[in-house]
Amino acid sequence: MTVLIKKHEQMQREPLPSCHGGEGALDWTTVLDSRDIQDRRLHFIHDDILPPGVSIGVHRHDTEEEYYYVLAGRGVMILDGERFEVGPGDIAAVFPGGSHGLENTSAEDLRILVIGLAP
Numbered sequence: 001m002t003v004l005i006k007k008h009e010q011m012q013r014e015p016l017p018s019c020h021g022g023e024g025a026l027d028w029t030t031v032l033d034s035r036d037i038q039d040r041r042l043h044f045i046h047d048d049i050l051p052p053g054v055s056i057g058v059h060r061h062d063t064e065e066e067y068y069y070v071l072a073g074r075g076v077m078i079l080d081g082e083r084f085e086v087g088p089g090d091i092a093a094v095f096p097g098g099s100h101g102l103e104n105t106s107a108e109d110l111r112i113l114v115i116g117l118a119p
Contacts, residue, residue: 006036016048021057022101026050031113043116050075050104050112058101061094065117068092068102073110076103 016028027049034043043064050056050073058078068077074087078101079094086092086102094100096119104110 004032004036006032011047019056020059020101022055022103024051024054026054026056034118041117043118044114045116046114048112048114050102050110052104052107052109054110055103056101058099060097060099063096063119065096066094066100067115067117068094068100069113069115071111071113073104073108074106075110076105078102 011029011031013027013029015025017025019026019028029047031045031047032042033045068086068091070086070088070090072088074085077084077086077092078099079092080099084092092100102110102112
């Protein structure tokens, strides 16, 4: 495969409750995953919306890298135990072994693009 296009209506969208032990359910759209892009370093792309009060629990991956790009809203990213305020245009990178989580601490939706890379 040398090219790929995937239309929005082909993307799976569903609620994801208690993501990594977090609070509430986020609105989770799988933009791309390993079924779409076999044998590539890109593992997935998710378009996630965390309503107010929803969080992704603190967790770690042993081999995968993840990048969290904030599209809209505000929240707190927890990286190796340290808390960072994040907003539109901010990005957080998590490398293998790093712990991370995310909380929507605002009164509006927090929308993020999450990109996962396989080793």
